[in-house]
Amino acid sequence: MSVRRVAMFSAHSSPLAQPGSGDGGGMNVYVRSLASALSRAGVEVDVLTRAEHRRQPRIIQLEAGVRVVHVRAGPVEPIDKNALFDVVDEFVRAARPHVEAGRFDALHAHYWISGAIGHQLKHELDLPLVTTFHTLAHTKRAAGIDDDVAIRARIEREVVACSDRLIASTVDEAGELIRDYDAEPELVEVIPPGVDHTLFFPGDQLAARHELGLHVEGPLLLFVGRIQPLKGVDVALECLAALPEAATLLVVGGPSGPDGPLEVGRLRARADALGIADRVRWIDPQPHEALPAWYRAADVCLVPSRTESFGLVALEAAACGTPVVAADVGGLRSLIVDGETGFLVPARTGEAFAEQVARLLADRALAASMGARAAARSAAYTWNMTAARLRRVYVDVGARELVSCV
Numbered sequence: 001m002s003v004r005r006v007a008m009f010s011a012h013s014s015p016l017a018q019p020g021s022g023d024g025g026g027m028n029v030y031v032r033s034l035a036s037a038l039s040r041a042g043v044e045v046d047v048l049t050r051a052e053h054r055r056q057p058r059i060i061q062l063e064a065g066v067r068v069v070h071v072r073a074g075p076v077e078p079i080d081k082n083a084l085f086d087v088v089d090e091f092v093r094a095a096r097p098h099v100e101a102g103r104f105d106a107l108h109a110h111y112w113i114s115g116a117i118g119h120q121l122k123h124e125l126d127l128p129l130v131t132t133f134h135t136l137a138h139t140k141r142a143a144g145i146d147d148d149v150a151i152r153a154r155i156e157r158e159v160v161a162c163s164d165r166l167i168a169s170t171v172d173e174a175g176e177l178i179r180d181y182d183a184e185p186e187l188v189e190v191i192p193p194g195v196d197h198t199l200f201f202p203g204d205q206l207a208a209r210h211e212l213g214l215h216v217e218g219p220l221l222l223f224v225g226r227i228q229p230l231k232g233v234d235v236a237l238e239c240l241a242a243l244p245e246a247a248t249l250l251v252v253g254g255p256s257g258p259d260g261p262l263e264v265g266r267l268r269a270r271a272d273a274l275g276i277a278d279r280v281r282w283i284d285p286q287p288h289e290a291l292p293a294w295y296r297a298a299d300v301c302l303v304p305s306r307t308e309s310f311g312l313v314a315l316e317a318a319a320c321g322t323p324v325v326a327a328d329v330g331g332l333r334s335l336i337v338d339g340e341t342g343f344l345v346p347a348r349t350g351e352a353f354a355e356q357v358a359r360l361l362a363d364r365a366l367a368a369s370m371g372a373r374a375a376a377r378s379a380a381y382t383w384n385m386t387a388a389r390l391r392r393v394y395v396d397v398g399a400r401e402l403v404s405c406v
Contacts, residue, residue: 003394005044007104008035009114011091012081014049016060016068026312027134029288030193031110032062037194037387039065043394046102048095050087052078071095080258084113085151092120100125106394110134112152115159122162128397130390131159132167135309138180139330145230145306157181162405164397167191167390169310170334187403189393192334193310194383195319200292202321202375208296218246219361222298222322224291224313225305226256232304232327233267238350239302239357241274247361249276249302252283252294295320299367300357304348308332315381318342318374323367325356341374 008031015032035045044065051058051070060068071094074087099107099121108130109118115131122129137153160166160181166188168174174190177183214220221243223236233251240249255264264282271277286294295301301317303326308314310331314324318335324342326332336342343356360367 003043003105003391003398005046005102005104006038006106006108006394007099007102008045008047009095009107009109009117010047010049010111011071011073011088011114011117012050012084012111014052014068014070015047015062016049026310027110029312030134033194033196033383034387034390035066036063037383038391039063040384041387041391043387043391046098046104048098050074050084050091051076069095069098071098081113085116085155088113088116088120091117092124096121096124099127105398106130108132108394109159109163112137112156112159115163116155119159119162122164122402126402128164128394128400128402129162130165130167130393130397131163132169133159133177133309134169135307136173136176136180139176139307139309140230142307158405162403163187164400164403165189165393167393169193170331172330172333173309189389191386191389191393192381193312193315194381194386195312195315195378196383197319197379199289200295200316200319200378202371203292203296205296205299208293211293212297214250214297216248218248219243219299220297221247221249221357222252222294222301222317223249223304224252224294224301224317227251227253227260227264227267228256229263230306232306232348234270235304235327235348235350235353236302237267237271237274237276237280239304239353240279240350241276242351242354243357243361245279247279249280250283250294250298251280252286252291254285291316292320295322298322300325300360302353302357303327303332304345304353305329305332306348311335314342315378318371319378319381321371321375323360323370323374325353325360337373337377341370341377 010031046067048069051072056070073091106128107118109115118129160183174188225231295317301324303314308330328344328346338344345352
């Protein structure tokens, strides 16, 4: 069987959205990069996302073989992602004619809300469903984060039971699906994301700082991502406070979610209280293609997340040869070889992070060798490889009897 066309669902976050702002993050990069790689592998992809602006064209051709389709479901404006479950049925009704007419070979849902959409369309149109959750309610709650609608865990369990294949980014995530959601082991495929090595590769640090207009003499620490409690910017601030006064922290990202502005205010107040406000630079979210210069300019990249299913920021920093100091959680464990390509910190405290950062700042030879090993190891992660493996999954599910869950 050949696979020519796949309908992807990314209902809550468009691949066109700015990563690092609002609900835009690693998943935006993942969906867009994966769709592009699939198109190069001969699979046409339509990414269906919710329309948020009245002037958006219904269909945007991103590149040959990749289109973004804006589906009208709910108000044509941004809404809280936790309210999106209320428009799932409307999304299904609006998307069905496009999917039905498109002669797609498979459906691929990203995140639990899209999983609920894919679940319905699978049975209405008799198409195989592949699901990538990216994050799981059970995992977030285990990390002390319970900011999702109560129905999420139930829907995730239903989608797991319905999917013809589940894609996990790491072995840890595959274990969570099997252990916590009763997924059938043979239906769980571990396929890590990739990184664009034509963009993310080692470069000259001084040239990068000059390009960005960063006129600093001392060490630079870097945080990249959405500003929300999950990402641990407070730990990065406390890490800076525990380091010598010459160090500067760059926070590249914007507020996320309805409480995002409050979180930014809280973090700025925390920086004031720690006496480091003049050593922190708050940088607006950057286009993805601009991020390599920020990674190259930094001495260390901090990833203090409370949970990470994979950790694209850590992978991108590694590809640029920048040592990473990260929380010892989730997918970060599969990316970082502790003590060889970066440091994993079991205790999510500023002091614990600062101890490892200080080692790198004090031993430039260690930092350089660690960065070089990280860049070399990152070569194993490419979007073309991710797309090739996923293409085989599409072929496999298309050749099998569909999983029945109703």
